[in-house]
Amino acid sequence: MTLCPLLLGSDYLRFVAVLILINAIAATGVNLSMGYCGLVSVGHAGFLVIGAYVAAFFVNHISTSAVLAIAGGAVAAGAAGIVIGLPTLRLNPLYIAMVTFGFGQAANLVAVNWIEVTGGPNGLAVNPPTILGFEASNTTLYLATAALFLASSWVASCSGQSRLGRAFLAIKESEIAARSMGIAVERYKMIAFAISSIMVGIAGGLYALVSGYVNPDAFVFQVSVLLVTMCVAGGLGRLSGPIIGAAILTILPELLRPFAEYKELLSGIILLGFLVLMPRGLASLVGGWIDALIKQRPA
């Protein structure tokens, strides 16, 4: 099903499809730390920034290999996640929200001001990457994105159903109960946060390679909120939630192109609406059958 969009003739539709997959990877990451583990981050766009610019740097200056670029972005994003998470996750859960907010702002500021490296507000062109030595066409990039999407969904699915996911959910609902089960709460929070920053970093790197261009406008605060909205609208703590959310919240802005002004307003209203009216997200309506599709075992 993931490969169907390849059959679409239109380049534009294929681009939207790739965007959905990239957003789904990012949302899956955010869902793991927020939906499962309860760690609110309002600055994950900062990891997109790191993933994207590091990948661009790799391709432009180090090696045209797409794999290396994305890996580099992922590692850098993961490292940043650990640096931020280590002092913050052991504190009151509100701290991680505030600190990630600051992180998102800071990352964007670096992107805008470090002109020598990031190209500043005008952004950076990204050289065409290569995969296994061959210059990557749109189709190959799409396949690579799809592969990474399936891989990240696989990891999210396995983690979510395993003792890792159970530990995350326990931490979200009651840290005391989690501790009494022998769960090292700080360590697991760090794991959740690190995985999510790596996944979002991968999404950022893919975005840079696929669009061939990075600029700071793509990573403003609203993007962090959008990632969160994808998870909330799709359904927190469920496997299919971020995917549904990513699909809807990628298509919607495209449909609303003529009303670009209202995009921000609408996304805020959608977030508030779901939080108050349907906090379990759309996945709760569609029920378990999508989860069953993704799960590798019979329910």
Next chain:
Amino acid sequence: MIGQIAVNSLALGSIYALTALGFVIIFRASDVVNFAQGEMMMLGAMVGLLLYRDVHLSYAVAFVLSIVLCMVGGALVERIAFRPLMNAPHFTILLSTVAIGQIIRSGVRILFGQEVSSFPGVWSAEPISFMGLRTTALNLGIVALTIMTLLVFILVFSWTRIGWAMKATAQNKRGAAIVGISVSRTNSQVWAMAGGLAAVAGILLAPLIIITPDMGVIGNKGFIAAILGGFTSLPGAVLGGFVLALAENLIGVYLSSAFKDVIVFVLLILVLLVRPAGLLGRQIVKRV
């Protein structure tokens, strides 16, 4: 030189202090961080601008009216974002304040466009010198009004029934309810007060920068100031505001002006590593 930098930091420090205070009182009363506080501040500046520049009210009247309107706004946010979600997990409430902030910000952007205006000068920006230090009447005005606001706040908090109720609910919600304090009404009052503080901060900030819908991002500084102060302490929030402004200016002068916000963020991480309780904070203990 440092003395001059310190004097230069007073105005900005005042604004940071007011913003941080708004965060901390809501946190103490409702156990939540209000991510819409920055936008409340922006609204304060906007409303003040409209009333002063377009409706031609006097500065004082525009000031007070803006505060009143933002207090209503704060109570409204409590009603829409907080009250219906009172039993939801904390992060839901937090995210709803984020959503409201976004709605306010984008609403203003749609109505008024990207760049709104600069605030016409009330006090002069001409330099004044004394004791070898330079400042402007504008800066002095900002600090003076901030001190007045803080005094009013302290009076209300320590001496009136409202303030007493706030202290009680902050310490123990169930106990307060048993004694007959209406927790929801106290919450409304606290959020309204925070709205008022935000309005003051916004109007005072307005002459220093250009008023845009994105002005609310200064809320980030409020967070940092409050964290520096220890997040549970009211005087800590005020102190944190001034310390932050001073640190920012020192970094801007001696290290790098373009990246000073980034360096401040790095410093924040270091502070959290070494002394998360900040300057005046306490560790919070959970009971089973």
Next chain:
Amino acid sequence: MNRDIILSVIKVSLAFGGNRILTDVSLDVDRGRLFAIIGPNGAGKTSLFNVLTRLYDADRGQAVLDDANLFDLSPTDLARAGVMRTFQNILVLKELSVLDNVLLGLHTTYRTSLVTAAFGTISYRREERHRRDLAVEALKVVGLEAVANLPAGSLPFGYLRLLELARCIVSRPKLILLDEPSAGMTSQEIERLTDTIELIRQSLNPTILLIAHTMKLVMQVSDRILVLDHGAVIAEGVPKEIAANQAVIDAYLGRVSDDAAA
């Protein structure tokens, strides 16, 4: 006579601000026995549990668990040390299924690494299947195997207590602390609970510390009883002795009654 003492609590004292919560509380718990801790509301029973499970730090005193200094452990170390507890206000995870809740009790027993869990390797799946079987066994002991796949939040109150119990025993801990497992239960549920406790003792032979207000339950299952009042021990002995103890009767008179009837 040589007693096999698994837990030795020595003069534990705790105060919050001006309030003395526990004063010089001492007890020796024999291995494999059920030790009940009773006393009027506010006597400090749950606080004692919290000290023993390291949620509170005692101001003075010691506790020794099988030659290990209990106060050296953090709350997270206890599960691995073989100590599990239930909570007075039930800390069951409503979002997870009944079975997943019980599986949480086995968290520390996994040998495979987290990486294998994240990637769903065969070795992890094998271990997970085995743990699932253990969890189902525990549910059978408390009689909840029929609702294993339901979300825990959908269970009625009495079942939640049984679920917490299942989660507590599944890892076969050597010391179990039950904090008011009968509170809020109907008399029928309490009978079922009594039978379940008997069953647990027969199959696992753990040492049990039990806080309860339901006298019928306490008298029926306890080997020894400790009575706390205002944070101090006022009596200790076998059930018959305690029932006849004047100080105990005085402490309870007019304050707490048998709450077997819902």
